[in-house]
Amino acid sequence: MAxxxxxxxxRAAGQVLPSPCTRxxxxxxxxxxxxxxxxxxxxxxxxxxxxxxxxxxxxNTILPKELQEVADxxxxxxxxxxxxxxxxxxxxxxxxxxxxxxxWRLSRIVFRHFADHAQMSGIQRAMW
Amino acid sequence: MWGRGAGRAARxxxxxxxxxxxxxxQKLFSTSSVLSTEKDKSTTSxxxxxxxxxxxxxxxxxxxxxxxxxxxxxxxxxxxxxKKFQQLKTQEIKKQATDKxxxxxxxxxxxGPAEDAQRSKPLNxxxxxxxxxxxxxxxxxxxxxxxxxxxxxxxxxxTTDKQRKGGTINIRNVISEMSIKRQxxxxxxxxxxxxxxxxxxxxxxxxxPERLSSxxxxxxxxxxxxxxxxxxxxxxxxxxxxxxxxxxxxxWDLEFAKEIAAVTDQPPRNGFEEMIQWTKEGILWEFPxxxxxGMDDDAEFHEHIFLEKHLKDFPKEGPIRHxxxxxxxxxxxxxxxxxxxxxxxxxxxxxxxxxxxEFLQEM
Numbered sequence: 001m002a003x004x005x006x007x008x009x010x011r012a013a014g015q016v017l018p019s020p021c022t023r024x025x026x027x028x029x030x031x032x033x034x035x036x037x038x039x040x041x042x043x044x045x046x047x048x049x050x051x052x053x054x055x056x057x058x059x060n061t062i063l064p065k066e067l068q069e070v071a072d073x074x075x076x077x078x079x080x081x082x083x084x085x086x087x088x089x090x091x092x093x094x095x096x097x098x099x100x101x102x103x104w105r106l107s108r109i110v111f112r113h114f115a116d117h118a119q120m121s122g123i124q125r126a127m128w
Numbered sequence: 129m130w131g132r133g134a135g136r137a138a139r140x141x142x143x144x145x146x147x148x149x150x151x152x153x154q155k156l157f158s159t160s161s162v163l164s165t166e167k168d169k170s171t172t173s174x175x176x177x178x179x180x181x182x183x184x185x186x187x188x189x190x191x192x193x194x195x196x197x198x199x200x201x202x203x204x205x206x207x208x209x210x211k212k213f214q215q216l217k218t219q220e221i222k223k224q225a226t227d228k229x230x231x232x233x234x235x236x237x238x239x240g241p242a243e244d245a246q247r248s249k250p251l252n253x254x255x256x257x258x259x260x261x262x263x264x265x266x267x268x269x270x271x272x273x274x275x276x277x278x279x280x281x282x283x284x285x286x287t288t289d290k291q292r293k294g295g296t297i298n299i300r301n302v303i304s305e306m307s308i309k310r311q312x313x314x315x316x317x318x319x320x321x322x323x324x325x326x327x328x329x330x331x332x333x334x335x336x337p338e339r340l341s342s343x344x345x346x347x348x349x350x351x352x353x354x355x356x357x358x359x360x361x362x363x364x365x366x367x368x369x370x371x372x373x374x375x376x377x378x379x380w381d382l383e384f385a386k387e388i389a390a391v392t393d394q395p396p397r398n399g400f401e402e403m404i405q406w407t408k409e410g411i412l413w414e415f416p417x418x419x420x421x422g423m424d425d426d427a428e429f430h431e432h433i434f435l436e437k438h439l440k441d442f443p444k445e446g447p448i449r450h451x452x453x454x455x456x457x458x459x460x461x462x463x464x465x466x467x468x469x470x471x472x473x474x475x476x477x478x479x480x481x482x483x484x485x486e487f488l489q490e491m
Contacts, residue, residue, distance in 0.1 A: 053476055056455070062447045066491055067484065 030095040037090055040081045047082035051075065196258045200265050255281065304355075427467040433460045438474045448481055 029035045057063060057071040080086070091100050091107035099108040106114070115123045256278070263273040396402040406412040414421065435456045442452050455477065459470045481488075 049473075049476075053473070053480070057451075057480075060451065062451050062454070064447065064488075064491060067488070070484065070487065 030093070033097075034090060034095040037088055040086050043079060043082040044084045044087060047078055048084070051078065051082065192254045193257055196254070197261055200258075200261045425466050431467050432470070435459055435470060435474065438471060441478055442481070452477065 029038065054071050054075045058068050058075065060068060088097055089100050089102060089105070090097050091110060092105045093110050094107050096107035096109070100106065101108065101111060104111055104120075111120070114120045115125075259274055259277045259281075260270075263270045263277065266273055396405055403412060407414060439449070439452055439456065442449055452474070455474070459465070459473060462470070465473075
């Protein structure tokens with residue numbers, strides 16, 4: 001999940017597609033917080049396997065405790081940004097940390113703006 | 129067309145011909161005589177004389193004259209059975225012969241002795257004798273027939289010389305390889321029944337059983353057996369050089385290719401083209417949806433499940449082994465990882481525990 005979001009962010013950020021496309025291409029991050037979030041996502045992707053394996057040793061009742069303590073120290077030694085917990089699902093267009101719908105990765109305000117202009121596929125004002 | 133009585137005789141003689149093994153040139157001439165003749169009498173006579181020709185050259189080396197005369201004597205018996213028919217036509221043919229003596233156009237005259245002449249060039253004396261014998265055996269005037277036959281002989285000699293220079297060899301080789309397709313009555317019945325039953329259906333369905341039957345016959349001979357006909361020349365080996373030049377594209381080539389792509393890629397004219405473009409880019413999936421699209425896992429199920437063989441380097445007892453067996457149990461139930469990733473997972477643990485061995489032994 002993190003990896004996919006990271007790749008998606010990279011694409012939105014500034015990767016040039018091989019074929020000429022007429023869609024909106026952004027060549028900058030909205031703010032520094034968004035940039036830091038992107039870095040955290042990259043590192044989390046890199047260290048994901050290692051973290052999983054060390055945690056498997058730690059969260060264990062079979063292996064001796066000494067081994068588990070060593071594993072604790074090892075995982076603490078990894079870079080802080082490598083843990084996936086630090087990732088925040090920000091709005092892709094405005095970098096708003098709160099009020100973000102996961103399916104569209106947009107904050108509620110942007111979502112509402114696009115939906116009213118009929119630029120969201122399959123979205124309609126609810127009435128019942 | 130065939131007449132009633134003459135037709136039967138001709139058919140018998142022709143069947144007799146087809147049955148006998150004879151030389152290639154005689155085959156040619158026999159078929160040509162069948163196709164070219166028009167009169168019934170001429171066909172019967174050609175049939176009978178072809179018999180003569182088929183038999184004579186095989187014994188030509190030893191006693192050609194004797195054999196010829198014997199055969200011609202036998203021939204007399206055959207011809208006399210159709211006397212009435214011949215007598216009816218003699219006058220007509222006489223007239224034709226007189227007209228065409230100098231022109232030498234008709235092929236309705238005898239071609240049996242002509243085959244003799246064509247086959248054996250140095251045996252001219254015997255040919256002439258054969259000619260005289262044949263002429264005497266037939267009811268027509270002897271001198272006329274003799275002159276006709278000799279003219280025919282000369283004509284055929286000329287044509288065969290031309291053919292030899294031109295290269296009859298190809299035809300000979302081609303025909304030597306061909307054999308007569310013999311259908312058993314069962315197969316014949318099958319084919320006929322197929323035609324009758326499938327006459328109302330489409331052409332494509334009718335062709336299939338025929339094709340199968342022909343293939344069954346060809347399967348007897350392999351494609352690579354037999355003499356080479358030398359009809360086709362070998363293609364020059366140009367493909368290798370072409371492949372070599374393509375293998376190293378420079379940066380400028382790539383740039384050029386990108387430029388061309390940028391110019392030629394017009395915006396899509398309609399929704400279909402847009403969908404095609406999206407499918408190429410990977411935005412749209414390919415329909416019908418393939419559940420295994422992008423997944424190139426060639427490993428069998430047993431490689432995913434039975435991972436105990438990778439635990440060889442681990443100690444056989446103790447908590448580590450217990451732990452690793454649990455790891456393997458979890459991996460075997462994981463459908464998202466490839467076999468390589470699973471092996472890497474186990475290897476990482478092996479390396480980790482090897483590093484910690486000293487620490488473990490202290491305990």
